[in-house]
Structures are given as C-alpha cells and as structure tokens.
Amino acid sequence: MVLLGLVGPVPARAEAALRGLTLDDALATTLRTFRSGDYGRAHQLFGSLADTFGQEEELRTPRARRLLLPARGYAAWASGHSREALRYLEEYLAAFPDPGPRHSLVLYTLAEAYRGEGKLRAAADRFAEFIDTYPGTREAGLAGLQRAHLLFQLGETEEALAWADHFFRSGAAAPLRYQVRLRALQELVEAERFAEAGDWIEATPWQLDSMPELAVLAFSSLQVGDAFLAEGKAERALRAYRQVPPYRELVERQRHQLTRARRELHRERATGRGPLAHAWATHRQRKVSRLEGQLQELEGMEAYTPAFLLRYGQAFLAADRPREAHLVFRSLASDASLPGPLREEARYRRILALYALDKAGETLAAAREFQERYPHSARTPEVLYLVARTEQERRRYGEAAALFADLINSYPDHSLVPRWQFTRAFNLSRLGEYEAARAGFTRFRREHPDHPLALRAAYGHALTWIFAKEYGKALQELETLAKEHPDHPLHPEIRYRIAAAHYGRQDYPRARQAIEAFLEAYPGHPRTPEATVLRGDILMGEGDLLAATRAFARVTPAAGNLYAYAVFQQGKIFRALERHDLLLRHFSTYLREGDTRTLPRRGEALYWMGWAHLREGRPGKALAVLDEAVRRFGNDPAAAGAGELVPALGELRREIRAETGPAPLPDHPLVQAASFAAWRAAEAERARKAGELTWYTRLQAAAARERQAAGEEAMARTLLLEVDEAVPVEQLDPAVLAEIGLLHAREGYAFAERYFRRILEEFPDHSARAEAWYGLALLARERGALPAAERFLARLEKRLPHHPRAPRARLLRGSLLTEMGEYADAEAVLQSVLRLPGVRGRLRAEALAGLARLKTAEGRPRQAIPFWQRIYTLYRAFPDLTAEAYYESARQFAEIGKPRAARRSLREMLDQPGPLDPQLALRAEDLLAELEEDVGAKEPSGKEVLP
Amino acid sequence: MRGAATRGVLLLVGLAVSATCAEILPAGERARLHEPWTVRLRDGQEIRGRLAGASPDTLQFRRILEGGEATVSLERAEIESLSLPGRKWLQRAQEAVRAEDWPAAREILAALYDQRRVALDLLPARQTDLLSFLPRAQLATGATAAALSTAGDLLDHATTPTTLARLREIRLLGHYRLQLEGEARALAEAGRAAGPRYRDSALPDLVLALLAFRAGEVENGLRHCLRPLVFSGPRPPRYLPACYALAIVAAHALGEEDLRDTLDAERRQRGLPWNPPPILAEWPERAPGRGPLPGADGAPLPLGRPSAAPALPYVPVAGAAGRTPSRASVPPPSDSSPTPP
Missing domain, CATH: 1.25.40.10 (Tetratricopeptide repeat domain)
Structure with a gap:
C-alpha cells in the first residue's frame, strides 16, 4: 500500500522546511501550503512528508489517506506533474469510490491530469464518468464541454458531433451548450460538411445575448453561405447569411462580451467556492483569452460588410428575389464611402436585378448611366447586351438590332460577337427587314461556319423567305438543311416548316407527305398539335374532307386555342358535306364535354346546331336546341359564352323565317314575334318576372349593344343602368x-x-x-x-x-x-x-395623339407636331381629335417660333365645318388673336412640315 | 334642498374619480412631490427650498429662513446636482414600465414629469431615460397628442441613443396615429435616411409601407417593407414581424404567390410571429381580385378585425429568434380616433 508515493530524493528546501518538525506540525505545514495555493511547494512538501514520515501508522489510516491523496494528487497536477497526479488520484478512487465532494474533485482532476499526460481518450472517459456520477451539476456541464473538446482533439469527429448534439439538448448552462455547439459548427465548416453545418445553423435557436463567441457564428455562417451560393442553393445561402451581422455591430458586441467575460472571471476568482472552483476559474480564463484573441483579429481586419453584402445580394438574385436584390445593390451603389470598384459591381448587379424585375424603362436608364460612367469597364458590353435583350423582349426589334450593331462595332474582339451577330439578324427578321436579316445570317455563316449557332443561322435565313411568303426559296434552303443535318435537334422543326411551306404554295400532296412523315417520326414533339391541325388543313385543301375531320378530331383540349379551331374546322367540313347529322353529334359532344365555365364559342356551336336542324327541315328541333341551351345556360352567370345565345337566337329566327317561306311559321314565340326586338323585350320581361335575372341581363345587354351600334348611346346607357338597378350584382x-x-x-x-x-x-x-x-x-x-x-x-x-x-x-x-x-x-x-x-380608324388616331402628347411632355414640340399633322390630315372623321390636333400643333408652332404656321393651323381649325368644342374654339380664337398681333410678311403657301 | 343634493352627488362623483386616481398615486403622495428640493452648487453650497419659478437660465427657490421666507434665484450653470422628493416613485415608475402597466406608469411618470420638467437639463441621464417612457405610456393609453407634445419636450434633453430612439419612435407613431400623413412620412423618411443599413427599428419603413398601402400603392408598400426584411441579421429589429405580415399580404395582392410563400416560410424559419397591422383587416377592399391568404397549414392566415382607428399594432420586440420581448415595444393602442374615410 503506497501511502504518499515513492520515496525519492527530497529537494533540500523542502526537507529543510520539515526538518525538526513533528508529524503533526509537518502535516499542518504541508496542508497550509497547499491551501495557500502554492501548489509547487506543496507538491515538494508532500514528497518530503512521504519521505520523512511515510512509514508512520498515522499516515496510513483511511482517514489520513482520504485527506492526503486528493491534496497530493491535485498539487502534483497543478504543478505540472501529471503522471504523479494520476497515481495518487487513481489510488484515491480505487480506495474511496463513493461519490462526494472530494470524490468529484479527484475525478475531475484525474481527467485533467490524463489530458495533461496527452492521454486524451482516458481523459474523455473520465469526464464522461464525472457526468454520469454527478448529473445535473454545474460541473457536469463543464465536464461535458471538456469532453467535447477532447473528442474533437482526438479526431473522433462523428462521436464528437453526436456528443455535441446530445450535450446541446441537456440541461447544462446555456453558455456551455452554445460553446460546444459553436465548436461543432466550426469543425463541420472546416471539414467542408456545409450541408450539415447549414442544418445546424438553421435548427439552432441562437441566443445571442448569452453566447460570447459571436464571431465564430458569424464567420462560420459566412463560409456556409458562400458554399451554398457556389452550389446554387441560394435560399440556403440566405438563411446562413442571416446569421452574419454587420462588421461594426459584431466588433461592438464582441467587446461587450469580452468585458462581461472579464467581469465573470474576476468574480469567480474573488468568490469562487467549492471543490471545483479552480475548474471554473480556468474555464473563464480560457474564455477571456479566446475572446481577446478573436477581438484582436476582428479589429485588425478590414470591414467585411460591403463584400458580404455583394454576395448577399447575389444570393437574392439567384433565389429569384430580384426586389430584395435590388434593395441591396442600390444601397451599395449609392454609398459614397465604399471603394469605386465595389460600387461599380453593385451598379452592374443592380441592373441585373432591374432586368429580373421586368422594369424595362429603369433597366435601360440604369444601363445607359452605367455605360456613361464606366465606358471602359469589362461589364459595359454585358450591360449593353442586357439592354439589347430588353428591347428585344419588348418587341422593339429595330432598337435591339441597332444596339447589337453597336456592340459588334464597339467590341469587335469580344467572345460574344458571334451571338450578337446572330441575334441582330434575328431582330431584323422580326422587324420585317428580311433582306437585311438574310445578309446578317449569311455573314454569320461565312465568319463563323463552325459555331454552334451556324445551323440556326441557316434556318433563320430560310424562315425569312417563309415570312415573305416566298415559299419556293424557303423550300430550297430548308430541304438542303434537312438533308445535311439529319441528326441535329433542329431537324424536326425544319421538317415541320417544309410541310408548312408546301402548304403555303398549295402543293397539298407534298405538304401532306411531309407533315405525315413528321408526325410519324416525332410523336410527342411540341409542334405535334400544330402539325395535326396543319394536316387537317392540308387534307381540306386536297378535298379529302372526311380524312380532314379525322385529322382534326385528334386535336385535344390540351392544345388550347388550336382545339377550338379544330372543332370548328370539323363543323365547317360537316356543313360543306351537308352531313348535318354529323354536325349535330359533333357539336353536342363539344358542348357536353367542355367545361361550362370556359368553353369558347358556345353560342356559335349552338347556332350551327340549330342551323343543322333547320337544314333538315326541323325548325322545331332547331328551336328546341336553343331553348334547351337557354334553359341550361341562359340563367347561369358562370356559363361562359352564354351571352352569345341572344344573337344566335336572332340569327336562327332570321334563318327560320327565310327558310320557311310561305309555309306556316313554327309555333314558337321567337319566330311568331313581330320582330326580334319585340321578342327580346317580351322575353326580358318574362325572365324578370320569373326571377331569371341573369338571362334578363343578357337580353337587355344585347339590346343595349344594338342601340350602341346604332349610335343611340344614351338609350344604351339607360338600359344598362336599369339592369344595374334591378339585378343584384351576384346575378349579373x-x-x-x-x-x-x-x-x-x-x-x-x-x-x-x-x-x-x-x-x-x-x-x-x-x-x-x-x-x-x-x-x-x-x-x-x-x-x-x-x-x-x-x-x-x-x-x-x-x-x-x-x-x-x-x-x-x-x-x-x-x-x-x-x-x-x-x-x-x-x-x-x-x-x-x-x-x-x-x-384602324379612331384607335390609330388616338395612338398618334398619345405620341404627340408624349413628345409634348418630353419638351420636344418639333417631334410632336408631325403626329398632330397626321391626325388632322388623315383622320378627319374624328372632329374632336382633329380639332385638338390643329390647336396643339398651332400652339407648338408658336412655341418654336413659327407663328405663321401656327396661325395657318388655327384658321384651318376654325374654318372646319361642323361644331367645335366651345372651350377649344375659344382658346383657338384667343391664340390666333395673340398671334395676329405679330402679322409679318405674306404667308407662303402650303403647310409647313417639319423634317 | 335640491341644490344640496346636487352638490352631494357632485362631491360623491368627485370622490369616486379622485379615489380611482388615488389608487396609483394618492393625493398625499402627489402633494409630497412638491416639497422642497435640495440643490448642491458647484461651489459646495447646499440650498434647500421649494421651487418657485424657472427661466431658461435660472431656477428660483423659496426658502424658509429665520424671520420669514426668501426667494433665491440660482443660475443653472451654478448647479451641480439636484435631489428631489419622490425617490420611491421613481422606483415605482420603473416597476410599472418593466411590467408594461402603462396606465400606472403614465400616472406616476406624469406626476414626476410635472414635478421636474423645468429642470430636465439638470437631471441625470437615467432619469431622463425613465421619463422618456411617459410618452410611450401616453400613447399606449390613448393620449396621442399629449404623447407627441411630451416627446417633443424630452427630445431636447435626451442624451443617450436609446432614449433618443425611443422618443423618435413615439413621435413617428403619434403622427401616424393622428393621421398626419405628411408629417409621418417626413419623419419616417428622415429616420430611414439617418441610420445605418441595419437598424434597431423597422418602424420608419413600416409607416412608409402603411401609407403606401393605404393609398393603394401596393408595389410601393411592398418595397418599403422589404427593406428591413433584407437588412436584418441575427438580431431582428423592432416591428419586423409587422413588416413581414405586410409584405406577405402585398405579395398576395400582387398575385406573386411564390414571393408570398417564400416570405411566409422565411418568417417562420426566423421564428417571427404572425402580427398583421390592423389596416390589413380591410385589405380585401384594397387589393381586389385575390382570395384568402393561405397559411402553411392550409388554413387562411387571419388579418384581424377592422379597427376603428388607424393604429399600429403591439409588436413584441424580437430578441434572438424573436422570442424575448424587450422593453422597447409599444403596447396595444386603445385610442378612439375616428374611422378614416
């Protein structure tokens, strides 16, 4: 039984301290030294005590061992003699395994001693034993933290992560749990396990007030966010980036946390009690050191916020959240404190955000501003390209083509020149400038014969012939392309166009051959519905009407507008074949299977059914079909196209009366009424009394439209307002x-x-x-x-x-x-x-007036005047617009210093036949009077037209 | 006989009223607040007297001396510090503020403010900070105009950033609640322009968004309330939940369902509550053509009942992850302003 360790040489000072002392005095001196915290000396004294009094029975008692072993072990550890410490502490635990304050001190210190000896696994195990023995204690929390650090140090990452996760869910103090969490997060980031790190960041309710190491969270989140952004996971990047505070805020908070940590350390040293007070003091000291280091690093670095915000904004853009992206980039672009290159980048990305927001006007303005500000920037061609694309998407093909031409001329060595050339030609084609488009496509093929777009350029070239209806030339080119590129993805498209070109030339046999080959070779191609309809039209062209109906029957409702076209083409064929039975069945199916709320051309279908019955000499049936339709749909506000029933009834009445001739008319109020208007009025009254208010509104609305068409605006308005008063809005x-x-x-x-x-x-x-x-x-x-x-x-x-x-x-x-x-x-x-x-007509005149007013608003009277002139020259059928055009052009002629032209316009205006708006006439007279005060030389003849 | 009965009734009513007030700050205690002050001068002298008057440069005190009374006028610049009666009421006021018992806080702080308002420039910063809760309490208990006036007075003497921020928010809220839209807009824009990108309060953006929403400018409103959503990090600013609610509704009204769903998911992921401003209860009238606002669980998100007042909601201030209410929040209003047209 070793009491106090091996007997070895005793340092002279220690031996001298105990020389001449009794056992009790020597023990007291040693323990006093230990309690004073001078562990180095205490360690030596314990050695001396063992050497001098090691054989004394008093020191061998359990009581003495219980006292001395922990103290000697602790003193050994605290003075850096971990190996010795292990011996004494293990001996204590073996002899006295029951939990208690001394036991907890020994167990904890033993773990620290193992760590000191580099036996990390043993240390981790002892900490685990401590936690199991003293669960729920503050020190168990500390032990948990130490265990986590050791496992990570050992490289046992999975075990460490599992432990960290378990520890986070325990009842340990929050600062300890978050410290472990952050350590684990750092490990995941260092191992580039970003997905898991992201999960931990998102799933953890970070308590920023009790977490000292905010910088760890901030920088880990930044790295994780960057990783997600690089992987294209923009939303995850955003969630990580949200944990990154602005630089200044992070520095302030870190300073605050350091102050608090120092205060806690001071308090711990002053008031710490209990067998493991030293452990807490050590823990807090380490925390302060870490925080000091982190703060120093933070204060020494450049503020990361602007560069971070660029990435943050990019994440919004990548996440298809351009509004937010725009806010970020605009904020950076307008911040005069930021360096020029960063602001340039922010301005560029702001343009991308505006483009994504579909704000064409603002995109253009921002792009032009960018070009002016940074004419030599590498981003400028990209910006101009974006502008050109924007114009193209707005169908301003002329402007787009001009921009592409500018790009090509300004940056002839740019890698995107081929694409610009191609797109320019495409825009010219859309503009209708086919010759110029062809020249562009030809040039492209000559200069870039091996470019991936070369075939498309050839195809584009051929299409211009189709658009210009020169089908022969189109065919020559398309057939060559089809032959030379049988495996190109564009091949099916080319074959479809060949069929369409043949059809355009009315070469129906070739067209049919081509389209049938296409349908067989490419079932399920996106062009299939169009190709099916085209086949039907081709067959109609060939006169094979029944085959055409079978072709049209293959078009399904999924084809959208093509479906209705196909249905009514079949109807047309049945009418032409006088197969009224087939027509009736066809439209019955159409009406029965279609969606009531959306079925297009319902009224037309019903009309043709009625017509078919009529042709079969069944006016009664015709009427019955429409009666049934009125019964089923007439009063249903949700039934689409039900309003068409009224004019369909009018048409049917006319047909019946025309077909019947001298024979008695069918006994039906529609036919028997003196006029359609009379029937309609009576039917409206009946419907109103019967509460069929929706049908009532439809009848009255039809009457109102008739009055409107006859120029009786006031009556039309009255009819509608009567409906408004009589019918609840839910039934309109x-x-x-x-x-x-x-x-x-x-x-x-x-x-x-x-x-x-x-x-x-x-x-x-x-x-x-x-x-x-x-x-x-x-x-x-x-x-x-x-x-x-x-x-x-x-x-x-x-x-x-x-x-x-x-x-x-x-x-x-x-x-x-x-x-x-x-x-x-x-x-x-x-x-x-x-x-x-x-x-036509008024709409065009109003468009011209709008353009004239626009130019006026822009302060460009010279550009406004020609628009006004076109109105009063070409659209005299609209006296209100003409009068305004005269007046405005006169006013603007006066504005640009051409009073004679102004006077001429006013005189023409006032000489117009027909009534003028009194206010406008008065203003014109006043202006004329004002101008006539400056009568000059004889006026030249002819209108003045600005260039 | 009748006159005496009437007087008796009035007396009873008066007693009832004063009894109600006296529950928080009894009349006797109120009177003690006007007892003498102790003034310590820079030259070491100490003077005790009742406040008799004030001017921009001086304070006058009435002192009891042998043989009678005398009034002394002291230059403010000579005064080192003041000790005023009612220290325990300072404590009580703090407790009421912490408990967010705004009626009580208002009662006590009003009396304290009344007592010491002429000497605000001489009070320690922590007392001015405490008094800055008076306009908050006034706003919370429906005295919006009084809140604006008090906040204006206190702003001149506020020295700490926290106090300044609190008073500016009250002014902004007060103007908005009184439907002084021009002034509210100007204050909100100034508040937004003055601060850094990441701010402690999203109130200026929220007010601008609400004004836009009210004018039917939904896109504009969305842009305003997106700003604090974007520029908020791990510490969400005050009023952020309301900004999220408004942004979600705006996206829904604009038919931008993806954005709506993304924002709602983000709000929940950040642990922020669903806290719509009362104006949104009227939104079907303002954003035609859209159905109910879908929640994550399929049930529609509630927009609250239409309120009779253009009030702003109570927004518990977010701590980390929005869980810890802080003291810098504005409680539910109870004013009875007329319904906006």
Whole structure:
C-alpha cells in the first residue's frame, strides 16, 4: 500500500522546511501550503512528508489517506506533474469510490491530469464518468464541454458531433451548450460538411445575448453561405447569411462580451467556492483569452460588410428575389464611402436585378448611366447586351438590332460577337427587314461556319423567305438543311416548316407527305398539335374532307386555342358535306364535354346546331336546341359564352323565317314575334318576372349593344343602368358586370370597383377580366394612383394580349406612362398600337395623339407636331381629335417660333365645318388673336412640315 | 334642498374619480412631490427650498429662513446636482414600465414629469431615460397628442441613443396615429435616411409601407417593407414581424404567390410571429381580385378585425429568434380616433 508515493530524493528546501518538525506540525505545514495555493511547494512538501514520515501508522489510516491523496494528487497536477497526479488520484478512487465532494474533485482532476499526460481518450472517459456520477451539476456541464473538446482533439469527429448534439439538448448552462455547439459548427465548416453545418445553423435557436463567441457564428455562417451560393442553393445561402451581422455591430458586441467575460472571471476568482472552483476559474480564463484573441483579429481586419453584402445580394438574385436584390445593390451603389470598384459591381448587379424585375424603362436608364460612367469597364458590353435583350423582349426589334450593331462595332474582339451577330439578324427578321436579316445570317455563316449557332443561322435565313411568303426559296434552303443535318435537334422543326411551306404554295400532296412523315417520326414533339391541325388543313385543301375531320378530331383540349379551331374546322367540313347529322353529334359532344365555365364559342356551336336542324327541315328541333341551351345556360352567370345565345337566337329566327317561306311559321314565340326586338323585350320581361335575372341581363345587354351600334348611346346607357338597378350584382353576367362597371368608372364612381372585383374573384378565367382590369385602371388613375393603374393594364396585356380591349388598354397605358414620366416605355407602348394588325380608324388616331402628347411632355414640340399633322390630315372623321390636333400643333408652332404656321393651323381649325368644342374654339380664337398681333410678311403657301 | 343634493352627488362623483386616481398615486403622495428640493452648487453650497419659478437660465427657490421666507434665484450653470422628493416613485415608475402597466406608469411618470420638467437639463441621464417612457405610456393609453407634445419636450434633453430612439419612435407613431400623413412620412423618411443599413427599428419603413398601402400603392408598400426584411441579421429589429405580415399580404395582392410563400416560410424559419397591422383587416377592399391568404397549414392566415382607428399594432420586440420581448415595444393602442374615410 503506497501511502504518499515513492520515496525519492527530497529537494533540500523542502526537507529543510520539515526538518525538526513533528508529524503533526509537518502535516499542518504541508496542508497550509497547499491551501495557500502554492501548489509547487506543496507538491515538494508532500514528497518530503512521504519521505520523512511515510512509514508512520498515522499516515496510513483511511482517514489520513482520504485527506492526503486528493491534496497530493491535485498539487502534483497543478504543478505540472501529471503522471504523479494520476497515481495518487487513481489510488484515491480505487480506495474511496463513493461519490462526494472530494470524490468529484479527484475525478475531475484525474481527467485533467490524463489530458495533461496527452492521454486524451482516458481523459474523455473520465469526464464522461464525472457526468454520469454527478448529473445535473454545474460541473457536469463543464465536464461535458471538456469532453467535447477532447473528442474533437482526438479526431473522433462523428462521436464528437453526436456528443455535441446530445450535450446541446441537456440541461447544462446555456453558455456551455452554445460553446460546444459553436465548436461543432466550426469543425463541420472546416471539414467542408456545409450541408450539415447549414442544418445546424438553421435548427439552432441562437441566443445571442448569452453566447460570447459571436464571431465564430458569424464567420462560420459566412463560409456556409458562400458554399451554398457556389452550389446554387441560394435560399440556403440566405438563411446562413442571416446569421452574419454587420462588421461594426459584431466588433461592438464582441467587446461587450469580452468585458462581461472579464467581469465573470474576476468574480469567480474573488468568490469562487467549492471543490471545483479552480475548474471554473480556468474555464473563464480560457474564455477571456479566446475572446481577446478573436477581438484582436476582428479589429485588425478590414470591414467585411460591403463584400458580404455583394454576395448577399447575389444570393437574392439567384433565389429569384430580384426586389430584395435590388434593395441591396442600390444601397451599395449609392454609398459614397465604399471603394469605386465595389460600387461599380453593385451598379452592374443592380441592373441585373432591374432586368429580373421586368422594369424595362429603369433597366435601360440604369444601363445607359452605367455605360456613361464606366465606358471602359469589362461589364459595359454585358450591360449593353442586357439592354439589347430588353428591347428585344419588348418587341422593339429595330432598337435591339441597332444596339447589337453597336456592340459588334464597339467590341469587335469580344467572345460574344458571334451571338450578337446572330441575334441582330434575328431582330431584323422580326422587324420585317428580311433582306437585311438574310445578309446578317449569311455573314454569320461565312465568319463563323463552325459555331454552334451556324445551323440556326441557316434556318433563320430560310424562315425569312417563309415570312415573305416566298415559299419556293424557303423550300430550297430548308430541304438542303434537312438533308445535311439529319441528326441535329433542329431537324424536326425544319421538317415541320417544309410541310408548312408546301402548304403555303398549295402543293397539298407534298405538304401532306411531309407533315405525315413528321408526325410519324416525332410523336410527342411540341409542334405535334400544330402539325395535326396543319394536316387537317392540308387534307381540306386536297378535298379529302372526311380524312380532314379525322385529322382534326385528334386535336385535344390540351392544345388550347388550336382545339377550338379544330372543332370548328370539323363543323365547317360537316356543313360543306351537308352531313348535318354529323354536325349535330359533333357539336353536342363539344358542348357536353367542355367545361361550362370556359368553353369558347358556345353560342356559335349552338347556332350551327340549330342551323343543322333547320337544314333538315326541323325548325322545331332547331328551336328546341336553343331553348334547351337557354334553359341550361341562359340563367347561369358562370356559363361562359352564354351571352352569345341572344344573337344566335336572332340569327336562327332570321334563318327560320327565310327558310320557311310561305309555309306556316313554327309555333314558337321567337319566330311568331313581330320582330326580334319585340321578342327580346317580351322575353326580358318574362325572365324578370320569373326571377331569371341573369338571362334578363343578357337580353337587355344585347339590346343595349344594338342601340350602341346604332349610335343611340344614351338609350344604351339607360338600359344598362336599369339592369344595374334591378339585378343584384351576384346575378349579373360577367360581361354585363363589366359593361356596367365601366359606365360607372367613366363617371368616376369609386363603387364601380366592386363590379370589377367580382369579375376577378368569381370568374377568374372569363374574358371580362380585361374590362375589369381596364376599369380598375380608370379608377386608380382617377384617384391619382398611376403606378397601380399602369399595373392593372400591364396585367391585361400580359394575360389577354389578344382581347378586343387590349389596344385601348395599351392606349391608356401609354397615356399613364407619359404622365408618370416614363417616356421610353410610353413610346414603346403607343408605337406597338400602330403596329397591331386590324387596328384602324379612331384607335390609330388616338395612338398618334398619345405620341404627340408624349413628345409634348418630353419638351420636344418639333417631334410632336408631325403626329398632330397626321391626325388632322388623315383622320378627319374624328372632329374632336382633329380639332385638338390643329390647336396643339398651332400652339407648338408658336412655341418654336413659327407663328405663321401656327396661325395657318388655327384658321384651318376654325374654318372646319361642323361644331367645335366651345372651350377649344375659344382658346383657338384667343391664340390666333395673340398671334395676329405679330402679322409679318405674306404667308407662303402650303403647310409647313417639319423634317 | 335640491341644490344640496346636487352638490352631494357632485362631491360623491368627485370622490369616486379622485379615489380611482388615488389608487396609483394618492393625493398625499402627489402633494409630497412638491416639497422642497435640495440643490448642491458647484461651489459646495447646499440650498434647500421649494421651487418657485424657472427661466431658461435660472431656477428660483423659496426658502424658509429665520424671520420669514426668501426667494433665491440660482443660475443653472451654478448647479451641480439636484435631489428631489419622490425617490420611491421613481422606483415605482420603473416597476410599472418593466411590467408594461402603462396606465400606472403614465400616472406616476406624469406626476414626476410635472414635478421636474423645468429642470430636465439638470437631471441625470437615467432619469431622463425613465421619463422618456411617459410618452410611450401616453400613447399606449390613448393620449396621442399629449404623447407627441411630451416627446417633443424630452427630445431636447435626451442624451443617450436609446432614449433618443425611443422618443423618435413615439413621435413617428403619434403622427401616424393622428393621421398626419405628411408629417409621418417626413419623419419616417428622415429616420430611414439617418441610420445605418441595419437598424434597431423597422418602424420608419413600416409607416412608409402603411401609407403606401393605404393609398393603394401596393408595389410601393411592398418595397418599403422589404427593406428591413433584407437588412436584418441575427438580431431582428423592432416591428419586423409587422413588416413581414405586410409584405406577405402585398405579395398576395400582387398575385406573386411564390414571393408570398417564400416570405411566409422565411418568417417562420426566423421564428417571427404572425402580427398583421390592423389596416390589413380591410385589405380585401384594397387589393381586389385575390382570395384568402393561405397559411402553411392550409388554413387562411387571419388579418384581424377592422379597427376603428388607424393604429399600429403591439409588436413584441424580437430578441434572438424573436422570442424575448424587450422593453422597447409599444403596447396595444386603445385610442378612439375616428374611422378614416
């Protein structure tokens, strides 16, 4: 039984200290030295005590050993003699295994001693034993922290991580748990296990007030965020980046935490009690040292915030959150304290964000500003390319082509020159400048024969012939391409176009051969529905009508608009073949299987069914079909196209009366009535009394449209307002809701909003949404909310670009954009109205007027005047516009110092036949009088036209 | 006879009223607040007297001397410090503020403010900071105009960043609640322009967003409330939950469902509560064409009842992960301003 260790040489000083002392005195001296904290000396004294009195019975008792072994072990450890410490402490535990204060001190110190000896696994195990023996104690928390550090030091990463996770969920003190958590996070980041690190960052409720090492969290999160961004996981990057505070805030908080840690250390040293007070003091000292180091590093580094924000903004952009990205980049770009290159980068990325936001006007303006500011930047061509793409997407093909030409000329050695050349030619093709487009494609192929886009350039070249309806030339080129590139992804497309070109030339046999080969070779190709419809048309062209109907029958509702086209082409064929039976069956199926709310051309289908019955000499049946339709759909507000029933009934009545001739008319009120209008009025009254209010509104709305077409605006308006009064809004047909809503909106009544809202909420697929958005735009404009108004119209244009209301919506939008000062966008919108096929008369005149007003708003009277001149030259059928055109052109002629031209315009205006708006006439007279005070030389003949 | 009965009723009513007030700060205690002050001068002298008057440069005190009373006028610049009666009420006021018992806090702080308002420039910073909770208490108990006035007075004497921030927020809230939109907008814009990117309070952005929302400018409103969402790190600023709610509703109104869902997921991931400003209860009228706002569990997110007042909500200030309410928050309003047109 070794009492106090091996007997060895005793240092002279220690031996001298105990010389001549009794055992009790020597023991007292030794313990006193130990308690004073002079562990080095105490260690020596314990050695001397053992040497001198080691054989004394008193020192061998359990009581003495219980006292001396822990003290000697601790003194050995504290003075750096870990190996000795191990012996004494292990001996104690073997002899006295019961838990208690001394036992806890020994066990903890033993673990520290193992660590001191580099026996990390043993140390970790002893700490685990401590936790198991003293669960829930403060020191167990400390032991848990130490164990975690040891496991990481051992390289037992998985075990350490599992331990760290377990420890975090324990009841240990929060600062300890978070310290372990942060250590684990650091390990994961260093091991580049970013996904797990991200999970830990997101799943941990970080308590920033009780966590001292905020810098660890901040920098770990930064690294994890960067890793996610590089992997394309933008949303995860954002979540990690959210844990990164601004640099200054982090420095302040770190300073604050250091002050607090120092205070805790001081308090621990002053008041620490208990057998393991030293452990706490050591722990706090280490914390202070770490914080000092971290703070020093932080204070020595450059502020990371601006560079971090660039990445943060990029993460928003990558996450398809351009609004947020724009906020970040704009903030950086406008910060004068930041270095130039960073601001340049921020400005560039801001342009990308604007582009992603689809803010064409702002993108263009920002891009031009960038170009001016940084003409030699490597980003400038990218910015200009973005601008060119924006113009292209806005269908401003001329502007896009010009920009691409600029790019090619300004940066002839840029790697993207081939693409720019190709895209320029594409834009010219879209613009209708086919010759120039062909020249562009040809040049591209000559200069870049091996470029991946070379085939597309050849294809584009061929397409220009198709657009120009020169099908022979198109075919020559397309067939060559098809032959030379049988495996290219574009090959199917080329073959489809070959079939279409043959059809264009009315070479139906070749067209059919080509399209059938296409359908067989490429089932499921995106062009299949079009190709199927084309085949049907080809077969019709060949006169094989039955085969054509079978072809059209293959088109499904999934083909969208093509489906309705195919259905009605079949109807046309059945009519041509006089197969009324087939026509009836065909449209019955169409009406039965279609979605009530969305079925297009319902009324037309019903009409043709009625017509078919009529042709079969069954006027009664014809009427019955329509009666049935009225019964099923007439009073259902949700039934799409039910409003078409009324004109269909009118057509049918006319047909029946024409077909019947001298024979007695069928006994049906529709046919028997003196006129269709009389029947309609009676039917409306019946419906109103029977409570079939939706049907009532449809009848009255049809009457109103008739009055409108006859120029009886006031009567039309009265009819609609009567409907509005008599029928609850829930029972109004959506088209009628729209008409009434617009009536009210034009008067400026805000309550009109509920009509439009009802359409949008209850009939989300109805075409009356166009009127709803239009009406909401009118109301928003009335209350001065111009951006909101513009948004409604943009929505109309995007969702229903081919709606009859769309051109007028564009006019209004152009006017709003002018008011908002967004002149570039306003011009694009108004010019697009002029390019719309089918837009004639007043709409064109109003578009010209809009452009004239735009130029006036821009302060460019010389550019405004020609527009006004075109109006009063070409659109004299609209006296209100003509008068305004005369007046405005006169005013602007006067503004640019051409009074004679101004006077001439005013005289022409005042000489116009027909009534003039009195206010405008008065203003014209006043202006003329003012100008005539400056009568000069004889006026030259002819209008003055500005270049 | 009748006159005496009437007087008796009035007396009873008066007693009832004063009894209610006296529950927090009894009349006797209130009177003690006007007892003499102890003034320590820079030259070491100490003077004791009741406050008799004040001017920008001086304070006057009435002293009881042998043979009578005398009034002494002291230059403010000569005064080292002041000891005023009512120390225990300072303590009580602090307790009421901590407990967010705003009626009590208002009562006590109003009396203390009344007592020492002429000497605000001579009070220690911690007392001014305590008094800065008076406008908060006034706002919380419906006295919006008084809150604005008090905040304005105290701003001139506020020295710590926390006090300044608190008073500026009260001014902004007060103007907004009184529907002084022009002033509210100007204060909000100034507040936003003055601070760093990452701020402690999202109130200026929230007010600008609410003003835009009210004008039907949904896109504009969204842009305003996105700003604090973007520039907020691990310590969410005050009013961030309300900004999230407004942004989510705005995205929904604009038909941007992806953005709406992303923001709601982000809000939940950051541990922020669903806290919509009352104006959103009216949103179906302002954002036509959209159905209910879907929540993560499928049930619609509640937008609250329409309020009779253009009030801002109580927003418990976020600690880390939004769990710990801090003291720098504004409690539910109870003012009875008229319904906006």
